[in-house]
Amino acid sequence: xxxxxxxxxxxxxxxxxxxxxxxxxxxxxxxxxxxxxxxxxxxxxxxxxxxxxxxxxxxxxxxxxxxxxxxxxxxxxxxxxxxxxxxxxxxxxxxxxxxxxxxxxxxxxxxxxxxxxxxxxxxxxxxxxxxxxxxxxxxxxxxxxxxxxxxxxxxxxxxxxxxxxxxxxxxxxxxxxxxxxxxxxxxxxxxxxxxxxxxxxxxxxxxxxxxxxxxxxxxxxxxxxxxxxxxxxxxxxxxxxxxxxxxxxxxxxxxxxxxxxxxxxxxxxxxxxxxxxxxxxxxxxxxxxxxxxxxxxxxxxxxxxxxxxxxxxxxxxxxxxxxxxxxxxxxxxxxxxxxxxxxxxxxxxxxxxxxxxxxxxxxxxxxxxxxxxxxxxxxxxxxxxxxxxxxxxxxxxxxxxxxxxxxxxxxxxxxxxxxxxxxxxxxxxxxxxxxxxxxxxxxxxxxxxxxxxxxxxxxxxxxxxxxxxxxxxxxxxxxxxxxxxxxxxxx
RNA sequence: CGGGAAGUGGCGCAGGUGGUAGCGCAUCUGGUUUGGGACCAGAGGGUCGCAGGUUCGAGUCCUGUCUUCCCGACCA
Numbered sequence: 001x002x003x004x005x006x007x008x009x010x011x012x013x014x015x016x017x018x019x020x021x022x023x024x025x026x027x028x029x030x031x032x033x034x035x036x037x038x039x040x041x042x043x044x045x046x047x048x049x050x051x052x053x054x055x056x057x058x059x060x061x062x063x064x065x066x067x068x069x070x071x072x073x074x075x076x077x078x079x080x081x082x083x084x085x086x087x088x089x090x091x092x093x094x095x096x097x098x099x100x101x102x103x104x105x106x107x108x109x110x111x112x113x114x115x116x117x118x119x120x121x122x123x124x125x126x127x128x129x130x131x132x133x134x135x136x137x138x139x140x141x142x143x144x145x146x147x148x149x150x151x152x153x154x155x156x157x158x159x160x161x162x163x164x165x166x167x168x169x170x171x172x173x174x175x176x177x178x179x180x181x182x183x184x185x186x187x188x189x190x191x192x193x194x195x196x197x198x199x200x201x202x203x204x205x206x207x208x209x210x211x212x213x214x215x216x217x218x219x220x221x222x223x224x225x226x227x228x229x230x231x232x233x234x235x236x237x238x239x240x241x242x243x244x245x246x247x248x249x250x251x252x253x254x255x256x257x258x259x260x261x262x263x264x265x266x267x268x269x270x271x272x273x274x275x276x277x278x279x280x281x282x283x284x285x286x287x288x289x290x291x292x293x294x295x296x297x298x299x300x301x302x303x304x305x306x307x308x309x310x311x312x313x314x315x316x317x318x319x320x321x322x323x324x325x326x327x328x329x330x331x332x333x334x335x336x337x338x339x340x341x342x343x344x345x346x347x348x349x350x351x352x353x354x355x356x357x358x359x360x361x362x363x364x365x366x367x368x369x370x371x372x373x374x375x376x377x378x379x380x381x382x383x384x385x386x387x388x389x390x391x392x393x394x395x396x397x398x399x400x401x402x403x404x405x406x407x408x409x410x411x412x413x414x415x416x417x418x419x420x421x422x423x424x425x426x427x428x429x430x431x432x433x434x435x436x437x438x439x440x441x442x443x444x445x446x447x448x449x450x451x452x453x454x455x456x457x458x459x460x461x462x463x464x465x466x467x468x469x470x471x472x473x474x475x476x477x478x479x480x481x482x483x484x485x486x487x488x489x490x491x
Numbered sequence: 492c493g494g495g496a497a498g499u500g501g502c503g504c505a506g507g508u509g510g511u512a513g514c515g516c517a518u519c520u521g522g523u524u525u526g527g528g529a530c531c532a533g534a535g536g537g538u539c540g541c542a543g544g545u546u547c548g549a550g551u552c553c554u555g556u557c558u559u560c561c562c563g564a565c566c567a
Contacts, residue, residue, distance in 0.1 A: 004528095013561085032558075087565070123567095154566070157492070164566070217567095237567065274567050307526050346527040353527095364526050374526075491567090 005354075007288045012232045013160075019282060020161045023291045023355050026278075033159040033166030040355060041278065043299035045169065048277055049149065051201050051296075052171065055193045061145040061173060066127050068151075069118035074126035078251040081125060084218020088154040090120040090166075120153040125219065125244075125270060128174045129252040136176060136266060138257045143186070144176040162279040163236075163491055170274035176266045178256065180245075183267035184222075187243040190271040191224040194239035202277065203294040203406040204228045204284045205414055206238055207437070207486060209462025214446050217270075221245040227461045227486070229414045230283035233435035235461045235488035238280050241271035279491070284410050285379075291356030292379050294406050295399040300336040302328060302395060303357045307345045307364030314339065317363050320388060324361070324373070327392035333399065353378060358402050359395060379406055420484070427475050431456040431489065438487040441472035443479035452476055458487045 005022065006014040020026055025041030037045065053063070069092060075082050096112030121127065128146075135141060149171045159165050173190060177183040191208060198204050206226035216223045220242035228238045249255070249265040258264055285292040295301045304325060306317040318339060325335045336357075338348055345362065352360055362374040373391060376383045379402050386394055417436030421427050430438055435458075442448060442460065452475075453459050463485045472481050 017560090028559080084566090152567095156566070157564085158561095158566095168567075170567075240567075272567075276567050305526095309525060341525090344525050344527090344529060346525085346529080348528090349526095350528045362526070366526075 005288055005290060008231060015288070016279075016283060017161065019286060019290060019354075025282075025291075026161045028161065031166075033156055035159075035161050035165045035167075037169075037275070040299060044281070044293070044297055045275060045278060047297045047299070048202075049171075052193075052197055052273070053147075053149075055197060056147050056171075056173065059145075059189060059193060061147045061175075063148060064146045065148050065150070066124050066131065068121055070121050070124070070127045072117045072119055074130055075119060077126065078219050078247055080247075081219035081251075085122045085154070088156065089122055090153045090155055092118040092120065121150070122152055122154045123270075123272075124148065124150070124152075124172055125174065125248055126252075129248040129254060129268070132174075132176055132266070133252050133254045136254055136256050139178050139259060142176055142178045142256060142266065143182065145173075145186075146175065147171055147173040160279075162275055162282070164276075168275050170272050172270060172272045175269045176249075176254070177269070178258070178264070178267070180267050183245075183269050184243050187222070187224055187241045187269045187271065190241040190269070191226065191239070194241065194271070194273060195226045198226060198228070198238050198277070198280075199407065201294070201296045202281055202284075203296075203403055203410060204238065204280055205407060205411040207462060207464060209464040209467075209486065211240075211462060212446075212449060212460045212485075214449050215460065217242045219244060219247050220270075221247070224465075225462050227488075228280050228284060229410075229417060229437060229488070230280070230491070231413065232283070233417050233489070234491055235437065235486075236276070236280050236283070236491045237461070238277060239271070239273040242269060244268035244270060285406055286356065289350075289381070290354035292406070293356035293358060295358045295403050298356065298358050299334070300357055301333050301399055302335045302359045302361060303348075303352050304335060304337045304361045304363065305345055305348045305352075306337075306339050307362055309365070313365060314341075316368060317365075320368065320373075321363055324363075324388065324391050328395055331392055331396050333396055349376075353381075359398060361391070361395075377402060379409075421475065422472070424475055427487070428456055431458045431487075435489050437461070439484040440475040440487055441481035441483075442485045443474035443477050443481055445479075448474060448476050448479075452487070458489050461486045461488045461490060 005018050008015045024038050026035045026037045029036045093114055094108045094112045095114060096109040097106040098109040100107045132144060135144060151167055151169050153167050156164050156166050175186050177186060195206050195208050198206050206228050208226055211223040211225055217240065222243040224241040226238045227235050230236055246265040246267060248268050254266045255263045256266055281297065282291060285294065304321045306314055306321060308314040308317050321337050325337050328335045349360065356378060358378050360376040367373050371388050372385045373388055374383055375386050414437065418439065419430060419436065420439045421430060427438060427440060449460055467483045469482050470484060472484070473479065474481050
């Protein structure tokens, strides 16, 4: 195994693939398109889950669980929804295996064919709305504010770890409301929850906006999104929140009786983020030495590495290390003390850099004499010395500083790669040679969006919320436009 | 699903015109080491993706098939 990663400049996707594997986040599995998330990678996902889950509950939601399998007939009930997912559904057709009469292991028992095939959920709107029909009779049953953490399957042609796999983990919120206004407010609230989380915890700056017709979720009236910029200038959708109108209520006949006694269809939203956030995290912060984790998501925020000669010296250092570890833990810092004798300090330094541990503390014989430790920052790769007595207060402050610095650095990168453009030539040139977010006028038609995609591979990532109105001419057609939209190549 | 490339110990690779598999890293043992991926000595580990075929003989040639990666279409 090579000791160094492919550099980002040399081959960005190779860098990403190697980093995911070498940092021990995930690996490909024996199953086509499906990944194994390894303990270190899953620990990060657990932190994402825990923080988001808390935010969902603080905004009034509760978790529930709906089946993995969805009867095929449910899918045909909402036309645009089927159209959106039909091409990537896994289908269960049989329920039993038998010994192969020809002696070649087991085969599917042809007599065990299902009456109605089951779809492995690509998303759960249909099964959930079929259930909500039973839950909702009166306005007193509303709103329903439910989330589920689950796996879903979308049969993908080309897969990449975390970014696009056939099976992935996510959460999907599904809410039901008495009024349109309330449902829209819910979709907007959840977009706020996502953007706050992604910016404050993941340290990834996001644009908030709405999708165009072409990019909208299958079955939604409005799709809100947050878009992040990766270090190769491509956009990655970090989360979506949909206002579904009454589409699913009508498809599944979910009505409620109002105070006035009339029957009305329920208004709906759904919203989700997936393990794709792991990809966003990696591609926003990491460098050619490996992963860089924001302190708020790092499985260990601090790793302590002893430098010693002989058991006696290790024992002396361990006394200091364990004291510091206790003090740090008391101050809410997660610490790992790596005193394994099977690896040298240099090896550990490289390994923890590869795995993105925000702060490394090294303690050696010289530190014992002077009462100091060596503190190394992962994000800047800088080292300095600190008195042991300062560690318990200085390290939490340093972690906060790193958290902010990562966000600021990513924000600066995004700003440096965001341009306002008014000519088609300039637009084409940017997309080809220096991709990033391009703010340009668009005539509002699907045809133009498709044409631009065909010519440059760039799509409209979003129409920013609270967008400034400004008269202009469409970048491609010259037709009048009232606002700029954000174009980028996307993951 | 279209176009390319590749499948050989755990990982990365080498194996002109066919002759019975090798290197680096990793692993194991012993010793010396330990402030940025240590060194020396020794050891273990592969029915060459799979299935057919040609041949006295196939990692090598032929056919089929599966998988992975890259580039497109689709997508969170």
